[in-house]
Amino acid sequence: DQQVKQNSPSLSVQEGRISILNCDYTNSMFDYFLWYKKYPAEGPTFLISISSIKDKNEDGRFTVFLNKSAKHLSLHIVPSQPGDSAVYFCAASARFGTSGSRLTFGEGTQLTVNP
Amino acid sequence: SQTIHQWPATLVQPVGSPLSLECTVEGTSNPNLYWYRQAAGRGLQLLFYSVGIGQISSEVPQNLSASRPQDRQFILSSKKLLLSDSGFYLCAWSLSGTASYEQYFGPGTRLTVT
Numbered sequence: 001d002q003q004v005k006q007n008s009p010s011l012s013v014q015e016g017r018i019s020i021l022n023c024d025y026t027n028s029m030f031d032y033f034l035w036y037k038k039y040p041a042e043g044p045t046f047l048i049s050i051s052s053i054k055d056k057n058e059d060g061r062f063t064v065f066l067n068k069s070a071k072h073l074s075l076h077i078v079p080s081q082p083g084d085s086a087v088y089f090c091a092a093s094a095r096f097g098t099s100g101s102r103l104t105f106g107e108g109t110q111l112t113v114n115p
Numbered sequence: 116s117q118t119i120h121q122w123p124a125t126l127v128q129p130v131g132s133p134l135s136l137e138c139t140v141e142g143t144s145n146p147n148l149y150w151y152r153q154a155a156g157r158g159l160q161l162l163f164y165s166v167g168i169g170q171i172s173s174e175v176p177q178n179l180s181a182s183r184p185q186d187r188q189f190i191l192s193s194k195k196l197l198l199s200d201s202g203f204y205l206c207a208w209s210l211s212g213t214a215s216y217e218q219y220f221g222p223g224t225r226l227t228v229t
Contacts, residue, residue, distance in 0.1 A: 034216065105158045
């Protein structure tokens with residue numbers, strides 16, 4: 001059961017334009033959502049997150065939108081830069097007791113920003 | 116600041132051989148620790164997580180095991196590797212308790228089982 005889905009395995013955009021990466025989830029117990037960026041042969045790096053009590057969070061060129069009723073979130077990058085080319089993972093979090101939380105990842109979207 | 120180390124960076128092992136991957140975290144105490152695997156062209160699959168020394172939770176039945184002998188050390192092991200164990204293994208840490216949801220990843224180990 002794939003609880004977090006990124007239906008687009010790849011996305012190609014021109015430098016300076018907007019990149020929109022999408023993610024859908026099925027588990028209504030998820031209460032926090034994160035985006036990670038990954039370069040080949042490296043570990044993912046945390047990019048931006050959003051709590052389920054919000055519908056938007058912005059950090060510089062990156063904005064994450066959450067639509068709880070649709071169980072959908074998206075990451076907007078504007079303007080896109082060639083250095084943004086990487087695999088982007090969506091992750092959703094559910095708490096386990098009071099000890100912490102576990103993340104469920106989507107399968108990733110390869111973003112290519114063309115100069 | 117906190118740092119996370121993994122080694123080795125790459126490993127080629129024959130089928131049936133043992134495995135030991137190590138992960139250590141610096142700059143924090145009592146972190147939650149995680150092992151993930153990324154198979155080729157796939158997402159990140161959580162294998163194990165630990166909330167303290169000697170406390171290991173397994174997410175999927177498999178040929179692997181994990182141990183946490185010290186507060187900031189997490190080890191992934193196998194007695195006999197299978198071809199299907201090939202992949203990119205990632206260790207991650209997070210703050211314990213309800214302080215934070217974010218997990219921070221190490222550089223990963225590329226394992227090829229031949």
